[in-house]
Amino acid sequence: MSATPDGLDEPGRIGDEAPPEDPRAVAAADLRGGLLWLVFGVAVLVGSLTMDRLEHQNINPVTVPGLLPGLLGLALIALGSVLAIRSWRRGGRGGSPPPLDAALFRRLAWVNGLILVFTFGLVGHGLPFWLASALYVATSILVLQTPQRRLEGRSLGVREFAFAVAVGLGSGAVISYVFQELFLVRLP
Amino acid sequence: MFSGLADLGTAYLGFLNPTSIALGLGGALLGIIVGILPGLSATLVIALLTTVTIKLPANNAILVLICSYVGALYGGSRTAILLNIPGTAANAASCADGYALAQRGEAGRAIGIATSGAFSGTLFGVICLALFTPSLAEVALSFGAFEFFWLALFGVVISGSIVGDDPIKGWLMGALGLFLAQIGQEGIYAHNRFTFGWDELSGGISLIPALVGAFGLAEVLTTLADPLEKKLVEVKDSVLPRFREVFQYWRTVLRSGIIGVGTGLLPGVGEDAGAWMSYAAAKATTKEKALFGKGSIDGLMAAETGDMASIPGHIIPALALGIPGSAPSAVLLAAMIIHGIQPGPMMMITHPQFVYEVVAMTSLATVSILFFGLFLVRPLLIVLRIRRTVLMPVVYVLCTVGAFASASRLFDVYAMLVIGIGAFFLRRRGYQMAPFVLGMVLGPLLDKSLRRGLVLSDGSLTPFFSRPISLTLATVTIFTMLLYVPAFKRGVLGLTSGASALLRSLFGRGS
Numbered sequence: 142m143s144a145t146p147d148g149l150d151e152p153g154r155i156g157d158e159a160p161p162e163d164p165r166a167v168a169a170a171d172l173r174g175g176l177l178w179l180v181f182g183v184a185v186l187v188g189s190l191t192m193d194r195l196e197h198q199n200i201n202p203v204t205v206p207g208l209l210p211g212l213l214g215l216a217l218i219a220l221g222s223v224l225a226i227r228s229w230r231r232g233g234r235g236g237s238p239p240p241l242d243a244a245l246f247r248r249l250a251w252v253n254g255l256i257l258v259f260t261f262g263l264v265g266h267g268l269p270f271w272l273a274s275a276l277y278v279a280t281s282i283l284v285l286q287t288p289q290r291r292l293e294g295r296s297l298g299v300r301e302f303a304f305a306v307a308v309g310l311g312s313g314a315v316i317s318y319v320f321q322e323l324f325l326v327r328l329p
Numbered sequence: 330m331f332s333g334l335a336d337l338g339t340a341y342l343g344f345l346n347p348t349s350i351a352l353g354l355g356g357a358l359l360g361i362i363v364g365i366l367p368g369l370s371a372t373l374v375i376a377l378l379t380t381v382t383i384k385l386p387a388n389n390a391i392l393v394l395i396c397s398y399v400g401a402l403y404g405g406s407r408t409a410i411l412l413n414i415p416g417t418a419a420n421a422a423s424c425a426d427g428y429a430l431a432q433r434g435e436a437g438r439a440i441g442i443a444t445s446g447a448f449s450g451t452l453f454g455v456i457c458l459a460l461f462t463p464s465l466a467e468v469a470l471s472f473g474a475f476e477f478f479w480l481a482l483f484g485v486v487i488s489g490s491i492v493g494d495d496p497i498k499g500w501l502m503g504a505l506g507l508f509l510a511q512i513g514q515e516g517i518y519a520h521n522r523f524t525f526g527w528d529e530l531s532g533g534i535s536l537i538p539a540l541v542g543a544f545g546l547a548e549v550l551t552t553l554a555d556p557l558e559k560k561l562v563e564v565k566d567s568v569l570p571r572f573r574e575v576f577q578y579w580r581t582v583l584r585s586g587i588i589g590v591g592t593g594l595l596p597g598v599g600e601d602a603g604a605w606m607s608y609a610a611a612k613a614t615t616k617e618k619a620l621f622g623k624g625s626i627d628g629l630m631a632a633e634t635g636d637m638a639s640i641p642g643h644i645i646p647a648l649a650l651g652i653p654g655s656a657p658s659a660v661l662l663a664a665m666i667i668h669g670i671q672p673g674p675m676m677m678i679t680h681p682q683f684v685y686e687v688v689a690m691t692s693l694a695t696v697s698i699l700f701f702g703l704f705l706v707r708p709l710l711i712v713l714r715i716r717r718t719v720l721m722p723v724v725y726v727l728c729t730v731g732a733f734a735s736a737s738r739l740f741d742v743y744a745m746l747v748i749g750i751g752a753f754f755l756r757r758r759g760y761q762m763a764p765f766v767l768g769m770v771l772g773p774l775l776d777k778s779l780r781r782g783l784v785l786s787d788g789s790l791t792p793f794f795s796r797p798i799s800l801t802l803a804t805v806t807i808f809t810m811l812l813y814v815p816a817f818k819r820g821v822l823g824l825t826s827g828a829s830a831l832l833r834s835l836f837g838r839g840s
Contacts, residue, residue: 170758178501185508188523195518203783206520209776210511216504224497245554252553253750256546256725260746264729265739274726281722285553289718312723320730325384329733329742 168233175225182217189214255281270328271313279309333463333685340685344693349392352385353690356393357697358705360400362712364407367414368552369724371401371600371657372544372766376537377727379664380734387668392690394664398657399451399640399694402600403702406443406633407710410436411562419600419639422608422632428562429624437566437706442626444570444702446582446633451695453586453634454593454641459688465649466684469674472650474785475792478778479802481771484652485764486806488597493761496813502760506768507775509534516777529740536663536769538732538741539748543762544656545728546749549721551756568706570699578630581611585634592635593642597767599655600636600643607635641691648672648684651774656766663770667735 189211194202255277263273282305283297290297320326344353356378363374374397382390405416410427423443430439472480485507489499512523513533524530575582585607592603611631612621621628643654644661651673653659665672670680677684701709732745752762786792794803811817 174758192522193520195520198518200518201784201788203788204517204780206515206518206522208783209779210508210522213504213508213511217501217508220497220501220504224501227497249550249554252550255722256746259725260729260742264742270730278722278726281725282719285718285722286716308719308723312726316723316726316730320381320734324381326380326730326734327737328730329739 162239163236165232165236166239168228168231169236170233170238171231172225172228172233173238175221175223175228178217178221179225180221182214182219182221184214185217186211186214251284252281255284264329269317271310271317274313274316275306275309277309278312279305282308336682336685337459337688340682340689341692343388343686344392344689349389350693352389352393353396353693354697354700356396357400357694357701360397360402361404361698361701361709363397364401364404364416364420365709365712366715366720367408367412367416368548368717370417370544370548371398371405371419372540372660373548373728374398374401375657375660375664376540376544377731379537379660379667380731382664383667383735387665387670388686388690390668391661391665391670391687392693394661395644395687395690396694396697398661399637399691399698400701401657402636402640403444403447403698404709406447407440407706408713410439410443411564411710411713417600419604419636420632421601422604422636423629425622426625426628426632429622430626430629431562431564433624435566435624436562436564437568438571439629440564440568440702440706441571442574442629443633444568444699445572445575446585446630447637448570448695448699448702449575449582450586450589450634450637451640451691451698453582454590454638455688455691455695457590457638458641458645458691459685462645462649462684462687463677465645466674466677469650470677472674472798473796474778474782475796475799476802477774478782478793479799479806480650480652481775481778483802483806484596484771485768485775486809487595488767489764490809490813491595491598491602492763493759495759498758498760499764500810502755502762503764503768506765506770507772508768509539510769510772511776516773517780529738532736532738534744534748534769535736535741537660537735538745539769540656540660540663540766541728541731542745542747542749543752543765545731546725546745547752547756547762549725549728550750550753552717553721554753564707564710568702570702574626574630578627580614581627581631582634584610584614585631586638589635589638590642590645593639593644593654594646596646596652596654597656597659597763599763600639600657603639603642604632604636607631644687644691648676648687650674653767653770656763659766659770 189207192205192207192210194205194207259273259277263277264270283302286301290301317328321328344350359378360371360374363369364371375394378394378397382393385393402417402419405420406423406427408414408416409420409423410431413424413428415421415424427439427443430436485503486500489503490496493499510533512530513521514531515522521531588607588610589603592598592606595602608628608631611627612618615621615625615627617625617627639654643658645654647653647658647662651662651671653662662672670676670683728745728749729742732741733739735741756762782793792799794800812821
């Protein structure tokens, strides 16, 4: 599937299916994944072994807080090793993981960027929640629908802008009203 | 027996009031809408509604959640039939036959069959829920720390084995869920584990924000990462449920109901297992094998009956043992705890009426989907025309509210964000979320049971293997894991083929 210049979505296409992944590429990705799990398991095990055993509280030594986390660390090490060894045998050593589609990467960067700005920048910093939501929703719609407009050879018109703002304000108001007023739930 | 019937009658009467009926219908309607929208799951709608209904009385809140659970799975069949995309994972088995029927101009008929199958399946499950939950809870009263340790481990292992294509990845996700559940203040000595001096982590990672991240934000990212918009098949014929076909295919309905409830009892397996196994069983026994995948009514009926019957099936172990059968029932279990009802063996002592109330709630949910199946099929299809670029930002705002509302902590929103982005990338690499959810739910139980068991046995591991129920659960758990060791599997296959050859030769001589 071709991507539009800015890498955002290209709606309206029917019937495209993602091509099957190369087994060696999958094995290579799993090999890296297995090694990451292994490292994570070692970290959990070390964290459990160095955890306070509460000897000063005279507790039963078989009930130390790090017991189950330590066992989980061992399980993660074992399973991560099995995944890594299996992927190695399936040709993961020679292959390289499936390349991240550049268009997908850019699209995800946009979506995640908007989400991060909303979560860390707008929510919980004094801005009313309905306004923060309205800003986020309206901006997201305008940004994510850019490729559709380009595909149809249109520039951003008043109608599209008004639609995005209306959806943003409407959703912000309805969500705030339903949660805060109707069901008495606190909003961030 | 008679006191149970009286309790059941009281429970039904308790919900026959305008408020409960309105809440039930509202919950089912929201569930159907979310189910219709591809990508949004039953788990997400229940998690979000848990926060909306947090101030409602317990019974009304759980009623809304159960109705939305049933509604979401029912709604998902519409998308499977009209778009060939399962609305929820549980509707995947309905895609082939449902879409084939729709393409030859019988979309309405397919929707009608889905409605009648869903109604019959849920009704069958409700009967099993009423019959088996009290008995199972009674048996579970004899469970101690040793049994609960194995039950929790069994749940995570079985879920990891069955969900997805790769058990290693399933178990890794289960272990990750179990580990995340250990973060924060532990339950015996109130000692902070893995908090690194960060006060916010002392409270642990809450289940609802984690689920909203894993099933909400991850879905938002997945949907926006795949910009494919598919063409909707028009519904031209009648959409009314066809109960004549329920009678015609009564064997399929009954078989799928039993399979659905049976798979529902397995921890963390999910509704899709009920649908696929029912579909496979129908295909194996049908006379119209060639039609399967090409518009078979038998196949569609089996898939829809199987997945819907598994809903009450999943609720049975959640209520009786405190072990959820699926991700949505895990949220349901968490919601019950939030509302002061602790599911598990003690529930028949502390809240004996509640099991029957859940039966009444599920019955109301069954009637609700029939109501919407009769009267609101076409208007509800409008939601399928909403562009994903418009819908998904709104869904993320709801995820933010859902993560925040249960404890009013911004930390929960950040936890949802981290887990959601992590879940998105893990899912792309074939890691499933159901074992992760089960691990998060069962982590505290596993930890407490292990340490309490070791105190009771004075550090000895023998009681973990010597008590009958412990031994059974331990054997099944270890056997399940060993089956993935090639040498062990070869040995088992050799033994079973040898045994069957011996049996054949014995019967051969006798005849």
